[in-house]
Each structure stands twice: as structure tokens, then as C-alpha cells.
Amino acid sequence: MRFDLTVPFARYVAQYYNDINFPFKRYQIGKVYRGERNQKGRYREFYQCDIDVIGKDKLSIDNDAWVISLASKAFKAIGLSNYKFQISNRKILKGLLSEIEIDEVNEVMGLIDKYDKIGKESFSKELEELIGLEKAQYINKVLDIKGNSKEIGEKLLKLNIGNEYFIEGVEELNKVCSMLSILGVEDEEFEINLKIIRGLDYYTGTVFETMLIGNESYGSICSGGRYDNLAEKYTTNVLPGVGISIGITRLFFVLKEIGFIDNYKVKSNLDYLIIPIGDTMEYCGKAMKYLEEKNYAVTIYFDEDTLKKKMNYANKLGVENVILIGEEEVLENKVKVKNMISGSNMSLDYKQL
Amino acid sequence: MRFDLTVPFARYVAQYYNDINFPFKRYQIGKVYRGERNQKGRYREFYQCDIDVIGKDKLSIDNDAWVISLASKAFKAIGLSNYKFQISNRKILKGLLSEIEIDEVNEVMGLIDKYDKIGKESFSKELEELIGLEKAQYINKVLDIKGNSKEIGEKLLKLNIGNEYFIEGVEELNKVCSMLSILGVEDEEFEINLKIIRGLDYYTGTVFETMLIGNESYGSICSGGRYDNLAEKYTTNVLPGVGISIGITRLFFVLKEIGFIDNYKVKSNLDYLIIPIGDTMEYCGKAMKYLEEKNYAVTIYFDEDTLKKKMNYANKLGVENVILIGEEEVLENKVKVKNMISGSNMSLDYKQL
Numbered sequence: 096m097r098f099d100l101t102v103p104f105a106r107y108v109a110q111y112y113n114d115i116n117f118p119f120k121r122y123q124i125g126k127v128y129r130g131e132r133n134q135k136g137r138y139r140e141f142y143q144c145d146i147d148v149i150g151k152d153k154l155s156i157d158n159d160a161w162v163i164s165l166a167s168k169a170f171k172a173i174g175l176s177n178y179k180f181q182i183s184n185r186k187i188l189k190g191l192l193s194e195i196e197i198d199e200v201n202e203v204m205g206l207i208d209k210y211d212k213i214g215k216e217s218f219s220k221e222l223e224e225l226i227g228l229e230k231a232q233y234i235n236k237v238l239d240i241k242g243n244s245k246e247i248g249e250k251l252l253k254l255n256i257g258n259e260y261f262i263e264g265v266e267e268l269n270k271v272c273s274m275l276s277i278l279g280v281e282d283e284e285f286e287i288n289l290k291i292i293r294g295l296d297y298y299t300g301t302v303f304e305t306m307l308i309g310n311e312s313y314g315s316i317c318s319g320g321r322y323d324n325l326a327e328k329y330t331t332n333v334l335p336g337v338g339i340s341i342g343i344t345r346l347f348f349v350l351k352e353i354g355f356i357d358n359y360k361v362k363s364n365l366d367y368l369i370i371p372i373g374d375t376m377e378y379c380g381k382a383m384k385y386l387e388e389k390n391y392a393v394t395i396y397f398d399e400d401t402l403k404k405k406m407n408y409a410n411k412l413g414v415e416n417v418i419l420i421g422e423e424e425v426l427e428n429k430v431k432v433k434n435m436i437s438g439s440n441m442s443l444d445y446k447q448l
Numbered sequence: 449m450r451f452d453l454t455v456p457f458a459r460y461v462a463q464y465y466n467d468i469n470f471p472f473k474r475y476q477i478g479k480v481y482r483g484e485r486n487q488k489g490r491y492r493e494f495y496q497c498d499i500d501v502i503g504k505d506k507l508s509i510d511n512d513a514w515v516i517s518l519a520s521k522a523f524k525a526i527g528l529s530n531y532k533f534q535i536s537n538r539k540i541l542k543g544l545l546s547e548i549e550i551d552e553v554n555e556v557m558g559l560i561d562k563y564d565k566i567g568k569e570s571f572s573k574e575l576e577e578l579i580g581l582e583k584a585q586y587i588n589k590v591l592d593i594k595g596n597s598k599e600i601g602e603k604l605l606k607l608n609i610g611n612e613y614f615i616e617g618v619e620e621l622n623k624v625c626s627m628l629s630i631l632g633v634e635d636e637e638f639e640i641n642l643k644i645i646r647g648l649d650y651y652t653g654t655v656f657e658t659m660l661i662g663n664e665s666y667g668s669i670c671s672g673g674r675y676d677n678l679a680e681k682y683t684t685n686v687l688p689g690v691g692i693s694i695g696i697t698r699l700f701f702v703l704k705e706i707g708f709i710d711n712y713k714v715k716s717n718l719d720y721l722i723i724p725i726g727d728t729m730e731y732c733g734k735a736m737k738y739l740e741e742k743n744y745a746v747t748i749y750f751d752e753d754t755l756k757k758k759m760n761y762a763n764k765l766g767v768e769n770v771i772l773i774g775e776e777e778v779l780e781n782k783v784k785v786k787n788m789i790s791g792s793n794m795s796l797d798y799k800q801l
Contacts (some may be wrong), residue, residue: 118751150751157729157750170739217611277733279740348545375639376510380630387521387632398471398503411469 096128096438101325101338108149110328114296116378117151118158124343136313136348149325155337158319160274162339165279166305166317169341172388175355178316180280181288182303183246184197184268185320188289189250191237192262207238208292211311238289244272247287264300271301299323301337311350317341358448363413366391367448370405372421379420382430382445409435430441449481450661454678455499461475461502462682470504471511473483477696488664491703500691502678507688509620512654512674513627519658519670528666528708531669533633534641534655535597537621538673541642544590548583560591561645564664571678593640597625600640617653624654643676649801652676666702670694679773716766718746720801723758725774732773735798742801762788770797 098101100123108115120295133139136167143235148158158418163180178419188207204223222231240250248269256262268287275285293302299322304315319339326334350356367386371379377393386393396405409417419431430445450456461468477497479647485588486492497708499518516533523531541560545553563571575584593603601622609615620638646655652675672692673713679687701711720739732748739746739773749758752754762770772784777795785794785801 116761118761153751155751157748160752161748238581274729277730279733279737376627377630380632384632389752394473395514397514398508399504408471418606 098129099127099148100125100143100340102200102421104145104147104328105326108334109326109332111363112330112332115149118154119149120147122146136345136352136354138344141342141344144341144343145338147325149334149336152333152335154337156270156301156321157274160269160278160418162278162282162319162337163271163275163280164287164302166339166341167284174352174359177245177308177310178284178305179308180285180303180305180400181291182268182285182301183270183287183289183291184264184301185203185292186260186264187297188292188298188409190264191234191256194256194258196232197226197230199225203234204292207234207290208294210290211236215266240289243282244265244285245269248272249442267300271389282333293318293320294312297322307360309355310349310353312354316346316349327338363410364392365394365414365417367408367416367418368409368412368414369393369395369418369420370402371395372402372419375422376426378425382418382420384443386448391448450478451482452480452502453693455480457498457500458679459682459689462553462679462685465683465685468480470502471507471633472502474500474502476724480760489698489705491697492575494695494697497694497696498691500689502679502687505686505688507690509623509654509674510627512620512690513624513633515672516624516628516638516656517631517633517689517691519694520637521734521796525668527702527712530661530663531658533638533656533658534644534662535621535624535638536640536642536644537617537624537654538651538654539613539617539646541645543611543617544587544609545613546591547609547614548586550579550583552578556587557645559677560643561589563591564602564644593642596635597638597640598622607799645779646671646673646722660702663706664703666705669699708772713765716768717745718747718765718767720746720769720771721762721767721777722746722748722764722771723755723762724748726770726771727780728775731778735771735773738798739801744801 104123109120112167122145125140127143128140131137131139134392135206145147146162148154148162150158155222163182166180170176185220189200192203197203203222206218206221206225213221217280219231219235222234225231226234237251237254240247242250248265251265251268252262272285272287276282288304291302291304293304298320300320302320303318305317307313307316317339319337321335321337325336326332347356369379369383376395383393383395400408406417415435417435419433421431423448424430424442427442428444429442430448432441432443432448434440434441453759457474459474461472471642475498477495480492480496480525482490484492499515501507501515503511518534519533523529542553545556550556554719556575559571559574559578564573572584572588575587578584579587589670590604590607592602593774601618604621605615614785625638625640627633641657644655644657647758651673655673658670658673660666670692672690674688674690676688676690677683678684698790700709722732722736736746736748739751749761753761759770768788770786770788771784774784777783779798780795782795783801785796786792787794
């Protein structure tokens with residue numbers, strides 16, 4: 096029983112290194128298991144959805160923006176709004192801590208990671224105890240920089256920090272933000288949040304989380320980042336990658352809690368439901384075949400019932416277009432198309448559909 | 449760990465009986481577990497794909513043909529040929545055995561179920577030992593009826609067996625065969641095989657298996673049938689259904705063994721791969737957004753590489769259409785579309801795509 100989708104993926108890429116067409120993009124939805132105690136929305140058995148892009152030796156930073164843009168498209172596709180990608184780059188903090196000569200790097204990073212949980216006051220206090228007032232104030236000053244992503248990027252560079260990690264991190268972060276716009280992610284969908292770290296290991300550059308505005312207490316609904324070398328445990332080849340992960344089961348829990356699921360209108364995946372009236376099945380079959388060849392999703396209501404019951408079924412199904420085929424339609428070589436939303440009726444040759 | 453997809457489905461339908469829109473159609477792909485010893489292509493952990501249609505109190509026999517037609521469409525979609533649906537109806541044998549007053553119904557059915565394994569000779573010998581020469585010969589005569597589905601249907605009726613199950617079974621079988629044609633399943637794709645039983649429990653009417661012609665030894669790759677009452681263990685409501693099941697993991701094993709997988713040319717699910725040449729990413733993003741709004745699957749090659757390497761990537765990916773966008777294209781507000789199969793090039797406005 097796998098505990099995530101990443102380790103099996105890393106082994107796969109290492110094993111088929113010579114056959115894979117890099118940059119290699121894969122998405123996967125699958126069941127995984129955790130040994131943790133159950134919490135609200137966090138189960139021992141759940142579905143995970145991962146997208147990763149893996150390069151051979153190198154991988155453009157544009158891919159970091161691309162995976163975030165995919166999450167944006169997915170959320171837009173289901174009609175979710177009010178989410179915000181919070182993006183950072185771990186090189187920025189790494190460079191900053193190096194610049195001001197912090198020895199307790201892991202402790203400070205760990206503290207920043209819990210910033211949102213413990214609050215600004217406790218954070219500042221603990222940070223000061225750890226590294227002294229002056230350095231703590233400097234870090235707080237950087238973390239407090241406000242503005243849109245462009246402004247924060249500019250303000251960060253104006254700090255005149257010479258550390259190469261810092262500069263590289265800011266440049267990468269700026270690149271990701273400008274690529275996000277190019278890829279159709281709107282300004283309102285993302286912001287820079289330098290407090291995003293995503294744990295201490297694994298990620299090396301871009302990191303991001305996704306909060307539901309007004310429901311931040313649920314935590315991130317989609318997160319990920321850049322890692323230098325996916326499969327270092329399994330191969331000496333260097334495989335930089337960027338990945339995104341959605342805990343589908345937990346996302347459903349959160350969407351249920353905020354009322355999104357209950358108000359969700361499931362759209363039928365059927366383009367047409369054909370309803371035979373009388374002995375017209377052969378003609379219905381022909382119409383279905385024609386529509387399927389045009390790549391429409393079609394089915395026939397096979398069971399003998401009253402027309403009222405059949406229309407009621409179509410209505411509950413949420414299918415937009417119903418095709419009614421009675422004996423008259425067969426004689427005239429036509430079909431009657433009823434739009435269930437507008438209520439309009441059309442009589443036409445099915446080859447006109 | 450569930451051992452099949454049917455029991456959880458039955459419980460689901462029983463539980464949500466009042467909310468479900470009947471006839472209820474569901475498909476599901478999922479992992480299941482078996483306690484059996486591993487055999488060739490049969491594992492303890494595997495993926496199963498099920499389609500079922502469940503009615504409330506009644507369900508038209510047309511649905512039996514419909515689920516088989518879905519399997520036909522799936523096989524055609526992957527380019528598999530040489531399969532044959534072998535169809536029967538359990539009421540026929542039930543009625544036949546009743547007509548000739550067989551007491552050992554389960555034993556005879558069990559024997560017919562292993563007919564193909566033990567061969568005609570052993571079958572006849574064992575059958576004779578069980579029910580005597582005369583009755584055994586009569587059963588053999590019925591099982592031996594040859595012809596296309598229409599002819600077998602006619603010959604069965606000409607036996608003048610008055611038993612109601614027998615007549616109902618033959619009529620249902622004839623109905624299924626004629627609906628298969630209406631639903632676009634070709635004559636070569638199916639045949640009647642009265643020896644198909646599919647175990648002793650569960651199925652009550654239509655039963656079918658699917659053999660690969662020339663590779664019958666692998667057994668059925670897709671099977672199913674009609675059952676009178678899906679959820680009788682969980683509810684007093686009567687829920688007749690018809691279902692189909694494909695053991696995906698085993699199907700892959702079989703397809704691998706017969707060489708189908710190795711010769712399979714995976715088609716890219718991408719409609720367009722956009723390749724930027726030089727500093728044209730912003731324009732590439734616009735083109736991608738436009739094409740995505742037209743429901744095309746599009747991506748951009750983000751990494752900086754030689755054009756040769758980028759085209760090589762496109763080629764290996766199997767994508768049919770590549771869009772090349774250089775600085776010249778941006779100036780002229782055009783894109784260059786290369787068809788990777790014909791090799792043809794076109795220069796046009798991307799809004800013409």
C-alpha cells in the first residue's frame with residue numbers, strides 16, 4: 096500500500112530513464128494510505144491527484160508556472176472561486192538567512208513554516224529568542240513586504256541583498272509570476288507569500304499553497320513546488336522536476352464543509368438523450384450511431400414508460416438536449432429536438448445536428 | 449479491501465434508492481483484491497472495470513444489448529479486432545432441463561459450464577453417466593445447433609419445447625441479438641453459444657463472455673449478464689440489472705501476451721504542441737489560450753533547446769500538429785502549423801485553427 100504517488104513515480108522515471116521523452120509530464124489520480132491518526136477530512140485511505148513535469152538535467156522555470164496554471168484551470172472548470180495561490184521560492188529565505196549569517200537555519204525555517212498557526216506575535220517572540228532582536232526584526236521586515244507580486248518582487252531586489260541564492264530566488268519568483276499571467280492565470284488568483292515553505296526537505300525552489308479566501312483555516316487545498324532531483328535515491332541521473340498535488344478526498348471534504356458540493360449543479364456528460372416513442376428503435380439506433388460518429392455522447396431511453404416518466408428522467412439527469420423519435424418522425428425522416436433549458440422544440444433531420 | 453465492485457454498488461443503490469434516477473447507469477474503474485493464489489495474469493490486487501444498468505422493478509432487455517454494445521465500442525476504440533461475444537440466456541438451459549425432467553440441474557449446469565475445458569467427448573461421457581443416454585443425446589443435440597444468431601434462434605423455437613422459461617429465454621436472446629445490430633454491433637462480433645453459463649449463481653437471464661479468436665485459451669476478456677435483483681441482500685426493493693465486467697489488469701496481461709501492446713501505437717491526446725522559437729512566449733500564451741477556449745488540448749514546449757530537439761520531442765510524443773512561433777510569426781500575427789504525419793506546413797492566423 097503506497098503512501099504517496101511520488102515515490103513510485105520516481106522509481107518509474109529512474110527505471111525507464113532511457114525510454115522516456117523528456118520533459119516528461121504525467122498526471123495521476125490514485126489511492127494512497129497514511130498511518131496517521133484520522134483528523135477532520137484527513138483519512139488513512141484517500142485519493143491523491145498529482146501532476147509532475149520532469150526534465151533531464153535541466154527544466155525551465157516556466158514549468159513551475161504551468162503546473163500552477165493547470166490547477167487554476169481545474170478550479171475554474173468546476174466553478175470554484177475565492178481561491179488564492181500563495182507562492183514563494185525557498186531560495187529567497189535560504190539566501191536571506193545566509194546573508195544575515197544565521198546558524199540556526201532549520202529552526203528559523205521551521206518557525207516561519209508555523210507562522211500562520213502561531214500568529215505574528217508568538218512568531219516574533221520565538222524568533223527573537225532564537226537569533227536576537229536585530230536579525231529577527233530584519234526577517235520580519237522582509238516577511239512583511241506588501242504589494243502585488245510585481246511590487247513585492249521589486250521591493251525584494253531593492254533590499255540590496257547580494258547573496259546569490261536570494262537573487263536567484265527573487266528572479267525565479269518574478270519569472271513564475273509573469274509566466275502565470277502569460278498562461279492566463281489572473282492577478283487575483285495568486286500572490287507572493289514569503290512565509291510559504293512546505294516543510295524542510297524536498298522542495299528547493301518554487302513552493303506554493305492554495306488557500307480558500309475566507310476559509311483559510313482549512314489549510315491548503317492544492318500545493319507543490321520545485322525539486323532539484325526527483326529520483327536521486329534510485330539513479331545517479333539528475334532529474335529536476337516541479338509538481339503539484341491535490342488531496343482529492345480532503346478537497347471534497349472541504350468543499351462539502353463550505354457548502355460548495357451541496358450547491359453544485361452537476362452537468363450531465365450526455366449531449367443527447369434519445370427517447371423512442373412507439374416502435375422506432377431501429378431509427379433511434381441509426382440516429383445514435385450518426386451522432387456518436389460526430390463524437391457526441393448519446394444514449395437511448397430503452398425502457399417502456401410513459402412519456403412523462405421519460406421526460407422526468409431526462410430532467411433529473413440534467414441533460415440539455417432530448418431527441419424525441421415517434422413514428423411520425425420516422426416517416427418524415429426527422430427528429431424532434433427539445434432543449435430542456437429553454438424549452439424550445441425543433442424538428443429537423445438528425446444529420447443537421 | 450473490497451473483493452469486487454458489485455457488492456459496494458449494490459449497497460449504494462439500496463442506500464440511495466429514493467434519490468436515484470432509474471434506470472441508473474454507472475461505470476466504475478477501481479482496484480479490487482482477491483485471496484486466490486496468483487496465476488498467469490491473475491493477481492491478488494488488480495483493476496476491474498464494471499458497467500451496470502439498474503432498473504426499478506423492471507428493466508428492458510434492450511439494456512442487455514446496450515452494455516454489450518459498449519464493450520464493442522471500447523474494443524473498436526482501441527483497435528482490437530478478432531474478439532467475439534458469445535451470448536446465451538440461462539433461461540434456455542433451465543427450461544430445457546425442466547422440459548426433459550432432469551433432477552440433477554446443478555450438476556448438469558456445472559458440467560456444461562466446464563464443457564470447453566474438458567472437451568466434447570468427456571462432456572458427453574460424464575453427462576450420459578449422470579442423466580442417461582437419451583437425455584444426454586438430446587442436450588447435446590441442442591448444444592450442437594449451428595448457424596448465425598438468427599438461424600440458431602429459429603432452430604431453437606422449432607424444437608417445439610413448450611416450457612415457458614425456454615421460450616422466454618429464446619425470445620430474450622433473439623431480442624438481444626437484433627438490438628445488437630440496431631446498436632451498431634456487427635454480425636461478426638457476436639454469436640450465440642448455449643454453453644455459456646457463467647457459474648451457477650447470480651445471473652438469471654442473458655449471459656455472455658468474450659473470446660479472442662485464435663486465443664481462446666486465455667478465456668473470456670469481458671463478461672457479464674442479467675441479474676434479477678441486484679441488492680436483494682440489502683433491501684426489499686426489486687432492482688433488476690444487467691452488468692458487464694472487464695478485468696483491466698488481466699486484459700492488459702492478455703493483450704501483452706498476444707503482442708497487441710507491443711505493436712500499439714499510442715496516439716497523443718494533445719491536439720497541438722506549441723514550440724516557441726526565440727522570445728515569443730507571450731504570443732504563445734495567447735495562442736494557447738485561444739485554442740483552449742475552442743476545447744483543443746494544447747501545451748507549450750517551455751524548455752530552451754535546439755529546434756531539432758524540440759521537433760524530436762514532438763515526434764516521439766506522437767502529436768499530429770505542431771505550432772511553431774518565431775519572432776517573424778509574432779510580427780506578422782501568424783503561426784506556422786506543421787503536420788507531423790504529412791509533413792505539410794501552413795502559415796496562418798491562429799484564429800483560423
